[in-house]
Amino acid sequence: MAGRLISGMQLDAPLSHILHARGILTAKDVLCKPETELMELLDLPLSRIRDVIFQTSIDACPPYRSALALKEERESEEGFGHLPTHLMDIDSALLGGIPFGAITEVVGPAGFGKTQLCLMLCVNAALQKEYGGLDGSVIYYDSEHKFHPGRMAEIAQSRFPHVFSDLNNLRKLATSILVYHPHSLDEFISSLDGLENILIEKKVRLLIVDSIAALLQRWTRKPISEAWASSSDNEVNVAKSNLINVRAHEFGCSSMGWLTSSERYLAEAFRIPILVTNQVRISSNSRFSVSRHNEDADTMVHDPELQLTAALGPSWAHSVNIRIILESIGGQRFLKIAKSPLSPVTVHPYKVTNRGLELIGRDNYTCGGDIMQIHIDGKLLKA
Amino acid sequence: MDMSNVWPFPLSLRSKLAAAGYSTLASLQNVSPSALARDINVSREEALRILKTLHGNDKSSSHSSSGSSLLNGAKTAWELLCHENTRRRISTSCAELDSLLGGGICLQEVTEICGAPGIGKTQFSMQLAINVQIPKEADGVGGKVVYIDTEGSFMVERALQMANGCVAHLHSLSLSSLSSEYLDVDTYLSNIYYFRICNCTEQIAVVNHLEKFLEDHKEVKLIVIDSVTFHFRHNFEDMSSRTRILSSMGQKLMHISESHQLAVVLVNQVTTKFSGGISKLIPALGESWSHACTNRLILYWEDNQRFAYMYKSPSLPSVSAPFSVTQDGMCSVNYNKRQRV
Numbered sequence: 270m271a272g273r274l275i276s277g278m279q280l281d282a283p284l285s286h287i288l289h290a291r292g293i294l295t296a297k298d299v300l301c302k303p304e305t306e307l308m309e310l311l312d313l314p315l316s317r318i319r320d321v322i323f324q325t326s327i328d329a330c331p332p333y334r335s336a337l338a339l340k341e342e343r344e345s346e347e348g349f350g351h352l353p354t355h356l357m358d359i360d361s362a363l364l365g366g367i368p369f370g371a372i373t374e375v376v377g378p379a380g381f382g383k384t385q386l387c388l389m390l391c392v393n394a395a396l397q398k399e400y401g402g403l404d405g406s407v408i409y410y411d412s413e414h415k416f417h418p419g420r421m422a423e424i425a426q427s428r429f430p431h432v433f434s435d436l437n438n439l440r441k442l443a444t445s446i447l448v449y450h451p452h453s454l455d456e457f458i459s460s461l462d463g464l465e466n467i468l469i470e471k472k473v474r475l476l477i478v479d480s481i482a483a484l485l486q487r488w489t490r491k492p493i494s495e496a497w498a499s500s501s502d503n504e505v506n507v508a509k510s511n512l513i514n515v516r517a518h519e520f521g522c523s524s525m526g527w528l529t530s531s532e533r534y535l536a537e538a539f540r541i542p543i544l545v546t547n548q549v550r551i552s553s554n555s556r557f558s559v560s561r562h563n564e565d566a567d568t569m570v571h572d573p574e575l576q577l578t579a580a581l582g583p584s585w586a587h588s589v590n591i592r593i594i595l596e597s598i599g600g601q602r603f604l605k606i607a608k609s610p611l612s613p614v615t616v617h618p619y620k621v622t623n624r625g626l627e628l629i630g631r632d633n634y635t636c637g638g639d640i641m642q643i644h645i646d647g648k649l650l651k652a
Numbered sequence: 653m654d655m656s657n658v659w660p661f662p663l664s665l666r667s668k669l670a671a672a673g674y675s676t677l678a679s680l681q682n683v684s685p686s687a688l689a690r691d692i693n694v695s696r697e698e699a700l701r702i703l704k705t706l707h708g709n710d711k712s713s714s715h716s717s718s719g720s721s722l723l724n725g726a727k728t729a730w731e732l733l734c735h736e737n738t739r740r741r742i743s744t745s746c747a748e749l750d751s752l753l754g755g756g757i758c759l760q761e762v763t764e765i766c767g768a769p770g771i772g773k774t775q776f777s778m779q780l781a782i783n784v785q786i787p788k789e790a791d792g793v794g795g796k797v798v799y800i801d802t803e804g805s806f807m808v809e810r811a812l813q814m815a816n817g818c819v820a821h822l823h824s825l826s827l828s829s830l831s832s833e834y835l836d837v838d839t840y841l842s843n844i845y846y847f848r849i850c851n852c853t854e855q856i857a858v859v860n861h862l863e864k865f866l867e868d869h870k871e872v873k874l875i876v877i878d879s880v881t882f883h884f885r886h887n888f889e890d891m892s893s894r895t896r897i898l899s900s901m902g903q904k905l906m907h908i909s910e911s912h913q914l915a916v917v918l919v920n921q922v923t924t925k926f927s928g929g930i931s932k933l934i935p936a937l938g939e940s941w942s943h944a945c946t947n948r949l950i951l952y953w954e955d956n957q958r959f960a961y962m963y964k965s966p967s968l969p970s971v972s973a974p975f976s977v978t979q980d981g982m983c984s985v986n987y988n989k990r991q992r993v
Binding site: 296297300301302304322323325328330331333334335336337339340343350364370371526527530533537582583584586587588589592607608609610611613614640641 | 775798809847849853885896924
């Protein structure tokens with residue numbers, strides 16, 4: 270709606286001519302300028318400027334809906350707007366599963382099962398409706414080459430043996446997963462261009478980016494520890510000649526902002542869930558610094574409370590709707606729903622088996638301290 | 653032309669005026685009471701009376717009217733005090749939070765809620781969106797709500813859960829005068845006017861559009877913008893234009909809240925600030941935005957508990973209050989129903 274052309278609005282002819290002549294072509298041009306600037310630019314009295322702004326606002330403003338209408342929409346949707354994970358406690362906490370139209374993030378240290386969770390959800394999304402799936406395709410952006418089709422087949426056959434013992438079903442499942450290997454952020458961004466058509470043609474029901482941190486890491490030229498330690502909104506940036514910067518500049522926003530808005534637009538316009546995996550970084554408040562590239566044994570620090578948090582900073586944390594943290598405390602792995610508009614913070618112990626992730630036990634665990642802190646047992650962090 | 657002999661004043665006054673050179677109406681047009689008093693050696697009240705009398709006969713003068721229009725626009729503090737005691741507040745369903753806020757979120761004020769991701773800002777906003785609809789018979793405001801969602805975090809399923817909680821609470825009050833529509837969750841959902849905003853232009857457009865929308869929907873008593881920061885964080889390269897646009901938006905919202913007598917609740921995010929090697933989280937959008945709201949609440953975690961801190965308020969003390977979020981919505985800490993963090 271921001272790009273809506275002034276020429277399409279019901280303004281009288283002489284006014285539209287003036288606007289056009291002064292380079293004011295879209296709603297954004299009118300609304301993102303203060304009144305006084307418009308007055309100078311257009312050489313019109315304030316009352317007429319206010320009329321223009323008023324008209325443009327009415328036109329650019331999206332229509333409203335009542336929450337009741339939203340509810341009825343959800344009820345008529347497949348899966349009632351959620352992709353089930355088939356992990357009972359998680360599904361009940363998230364009111365059905367990973368919600369459509371929202372960005373869900375899974376973050377955790379390496380080897381904790383983020384990719385396993387992605388593979389499980391691939392299977393669930395591609396599964397036929399009669400078995401509780403969404404009967405659609407999946408687009409999997411695999412930036413770290415972690416997608417192993419054999420492992421996915423193993424998960425599928427362990428979880429749904431009655432379906433996938435028939436090899437035809439397995440083949441159907443495998444053909445509906447489209448895997449891309451973007452080697453750079455530029456590749457990822459250019460692939461987003463044609464994505465809308467693919468989403469429609471292939472009836473895509475799930476989009477996975479595994480992992481978004483890896484894509485962004487290759488993009489910054491600073492050493493990793495330095496880049497993350499100094500990350501803030503403006504600093505997770507960026508060589509000047511990258512494609513993402515070009516796009517961002519076109520829209521007049523920052524690169525992170527452009528990435529977030531495009532993903533969100535896809536999620537909401539097509540009502541699909543987007544699953545993103547993220548890595549961990551050392552929290553900048555950590556008193557113990559660990560050099561990840563130093564071989565010298567003296568500098569390795571054994572810290573039982575190493576402070577870790579999700580990469581990409583607080584502004585990314587605000588952009589995702591749901592954050593699932595995988596962590597380990599006292600040798601036991603836990604899946605923590607740390608941020609969710611649908612549920613309180615819940616912690617579930619789990620293990621990784623041939624079926625993917627499985628929850629253990631049904632006790633109520635509570636977590637203490639900073640919710641966004643990721644625990645990893647005291648281990649020597651080798652370079 | 654010398655008109656002084658027709659002026660309705662005693663002879664001594666007329667001769668004083670003539671001696672000072674004031675013989676026509678035109679000469680008294682632009683003189684202030686203090687200057688006149690000095691010139692003809694009378695008290696200022698006397699000079700003001702003279703001017704008022706003379707200008708009262710001449711309807712086209714603007715001199716006296718500017719003074720009284722100032723008086724017409726102003727209200728005495730007494731009037732405001734009487735009005736304030738009758739001002740209604742929106743309950744947050746949590747007793748400690750309500751007392752922190754002096755009874756609840758106040759109508760005719762702009763309140764900002766900030767906090768780290770996952771602390772419960774959207775929960776707070778959704779709870780207020782349901783609670784503003786509680787009817788007057790149950791001590792509520794009985795209004796509708798405009799929910800402007802910029803992040804996509806409004807989940808209808810959750811609003812439904814909160815509406816169920818609210819209805820259950822109303823049932824427990826067993827008020828006979830309550831009409832049945834207030835006990836139906838669909839009513840609560842139908843009174844939420846939901847706008848989904850995808851970029852900063854749309855956000856500016858919807859705030860501009862609010863004036864007209866509110867003319868057509870007079871029962872709206874709450875406007876929630878969740879969050880006001882999201883599109884302004886990343887989408888601006890020119891910080892000064894961002895500040896100007898934000899401050900004009902803030903002023904419009906303040907004006908709307910005053911003139912339409914409704915509450916405006918803005919949700920803000922946090923950003924990292926580095927000082928002396930330590931990073932801490934502060935409300936986003938900068939210092940100048942801090943002035944746009946009347947009250948500012950900061951939500952944070954401590955140990956295992958969520959707290960709200962009244963950071964800025966013209967009349968309430970800066971203290972903290974604990975609160976919890978459960979399946980039925982926000983509640984006090986000691987609530988016995990299915991307590992989860």
